[in-house]
Amino acid sequence: MNELSPIRNFDLADETLLLDTIDRWLEKEVRPVVKDHDHDDRWPAEIVEQMREFGLFGATVSPEYGGLGLPAVTYARIVMRISSVWMAITGIFNSHLMLALAIEKFGTPEQKRTWLPKLASGEIRGGLALTEPDAGTDLQGIRMTARRDGDSYVINGTKTWISNGIQGSVFALLVKTNPAAEPRYKGMSLFIAPKGPGFTTGKKLEKLGYKSIDSAEMVFDNYRVPGDHLIGGEEGRGFLQATGGLELGRINVAARGVGIAEGALALSTEYAQIRKTFGKPIAEHQAIQLKLGEMATRARAARLLTLDAAAAFDRGERCDLEAGMAKYFASEAALENSTEGLRIHGAYGYSKEYDIERLYRDAPLTCIGEGTNEMQRMIIAKQWIKRNKVT
Ligand SMILES: Cc1cc2nc3c(=O)[nH]c(=O)nc-3n(C[C@H](O)[C@H](O)[C@H](O)COP(=O)(O)OP(=O)(O)OC[C@H]3O[C@@H](n4cnc5c(N)ncnc54)[C@H](O)[C@@H]3O)c2cc1C
Numbered sequence: 545m546n547e548l549s550p551i552r553n554f555d556l557a558d559e560t561l562l563l564d565t566i567d568r569w570l571e572k573e574v575r576p577v578v579k580d581h582d583h584d585d586r587w588p589a590e591i592v593e594q595m596r597e598f599g600l601f602g603a604t605v606s607p608e609y610g611g612l613g614l615p616a617v618t619y620a621r622i623v624m625r626i627s628s629v630w631m632a633i634t635g636i637f638n639s640h641l642m643l644a645l646a647i648e649k650f651g652t653p654e655q656k657r658t659w660l661p662k663l664a665s666g667e668i669r670g671g672l673a674l675t676e677p678d679a680g681t682d683l684q685g686i687r688m689t690a691r692r693d694g695d696s697y698v699i700n701g702t703k704t705w706i707s708n709g710i711q712g713s714v715f716a717l718l719v720k721t722n723p724a725a726e727p728r729y730k731g732m733s734l735f736i737a738p739k740g741p742g743f744t745t746g747k748k749l750e751k752l753g754y755k756s757i758d759s760a761e762m763v764f765d766n767y768r769v770p771g772d773h774l775i776g777g778e779e780g781r782g783f784l785q786a787t788g789g790l791e792l793g794r795i796n797v798a799a800r801g802v803g804i805a806e807g808a809l810a811l812s813t814e815y816a817q818i819r820k821t822f823g824k825p826i827a828e829h830q831a832i833q834l835k836l837g838e839m840a841t842r843a844r845a846a847r848l849l850t851l852d853a854a855a856a857f858d859r860g861e862r863c864d865l866e867a868g869m870a871k872y873f874a875s876e877a878a879l880e881n882s883t884e885g886l887r888i889h890g891a892y893g894y895s896k897e898y899d900i901e902r903l904y905r906d907a908p909l910t911c912i913g914e915g916t917n918e919m920q921r922m923i924i925a926k927q928w929i930k931r932n933k934v935t
Pocket of ligand 1: 671704754
C-alpha cells in the first residue's frame with residue numbers, strides 16, 4: 545500500500561467535461577499564440593491566469609485545502625492534452641504541485657493550513673528547489689546548508705535549474721542541516737522558502753527548448769527562515785520528503801512525453817496527407833507509412849503505460865516500477881516521434897514556421913527531468929529484480 549496516494553475517485557462525466565473544456569481552451573487560446581511565445585521565450589501571463597481559473601494550480605491538492613483533488617489518471621490525461629499542444633506550460637503548474645504535495649504529505653497541520661489554500665488557488669506560485677551546480681542526480685551530494693540560530697535557520701548556498709525560479713515566490717528547498725551525517729541522506733531537510741532578504745534569483749537560463757517557463761539559478765546568502773518553515777517540523781527527513789513525490793512526478797513527466805509523442809504524430813499525419821511528391825501524397829509512400837506506423841504504436845504504448853501507472857497510483861498501490869517504466873518509455877517515445885516527425889516534414893520540419901521543430905526541442909527535457917533515463921533504467925531493473933527474487 546502506498547501511503548502517498550490517497551484513493552481518489554472522480555466522476556467520469558466530470559472528467560469528460562473538464563477535458564472538453566481544456567480541449568476548447570487549447571484550440572482557442574493556446575494554439576494560436578504558442579509559436580510566438582515560444583520563439584520569443586516570453587512568459588505567457590494570460591495563459592497562466594487562465595490555468596489558474598481552471599484550478600490547475602490546485603489540481604492534485606485535496607479539496608479540504610481548496611484543490612480539485614484530481615486522481616492521477618485524470619491529471620495525467622490533462623497533462624497529455626496540454627503537452628500535445630505546448631508541453632512547457634505544464635511545467636508551470638506541475639513544479640508548483642510538487643511543492644504543494646510535499647507540504648500536504650509531510651507538513652505539519654499548521655503548515656498545511658497556512659500554505660495549501662494559497663497554493664491551490666494559485667494566489668502564490670512556486671516550485672521545488674533540489675538541484676545545485678554540482679549535484680543533480682546525486683542529490684545527497686548537495687552543499688547548501690541550514691544552520692539553526694535561535695528560532696530560525698540561516699541558509700547559504702546555490703540552487704540551479706529551478707523551474708518557476710523567477711516567476712514563483714515560494715519553494716520547497718532541500719538543504720543539509722547536518723553536513724557530516726552518515727548516511728548522507730540523514731543530514732538533509734526540506735524547508736518552505738518564500739522569497740525575502742538573502743534569497744536572490746539570477747537571470748533566466750537560456751535553453752534549447754522548454755521556453756517561456758523560467759529556469760533559474762538561486763543564491764542564498766545568510767537567508768533567514770523561521771523554524772516553523774521546516775517541513776514536518778523535524779530535521780533529517782528532507783531527502784525522503786523531496787523524493788516522496790517521485791511517483792506522481794514521473795507519471796507527470798510520462799504524460800508530457802505522451803503529449804509530445806501524440807502531438808508529433810498528429811502534425812505528421814496531417815502533413816503526410818497534404819505534401820505530395822512523385823504525384824501522390826507522401827503518406828502513400830511506404831517509407832513514410834513505416835514511420836507513421838511506428839510513431840502511432842509508440843504513442844499508444846506510451847499512453848497505456850502511463851495510464852496503467854496512474855491507475856495503480858490511484859488504487860493506492862506501490863507503483864515506482866510502473867511509473868519508472870512509463871516515464872522512461874514515454875519520454876523516449878517523445879524524442880523518437882518528434883525526430884521522425886521532423887523528418888517527415890522534410891525541409892519544413894527544419895523551419896521555424898512549423899510546430900514540429902518546437903516538439904523536437906522540447907522532447908529531450910522529458911528524458912532528463914524526474915530522474916534521467918539512464919538512472920531510470922537502473923531503478924526499473926533494481927525493482928524488477930526485487931519483485932522477482934529467486935528464493
Ligand atoms: C529545463 C530544466 C528544468 C529543471 N527543473 C528543475 C526544478 O524545478 N527543480 C530541480 O531541483 N531541478 C530541476 N532541473 C534539474 C534536473 O532535475 C537535473 O538536471 C537532473 O536531475 C540531472 O542532474 P544533472 O543535470 O546534474 O546531471 P548529472 O547528475 O551530472 O548527470 C550527468 C549524466 O550522468 C548520468 N549519471 C549520473 N549518475 C549516474 C550513475 N550513477 N550511473 C549512470 N549514469 C549516471 C546522468 O544520467 C546524465 O546522463 C531541471 C533541469 C532542466 C534541464
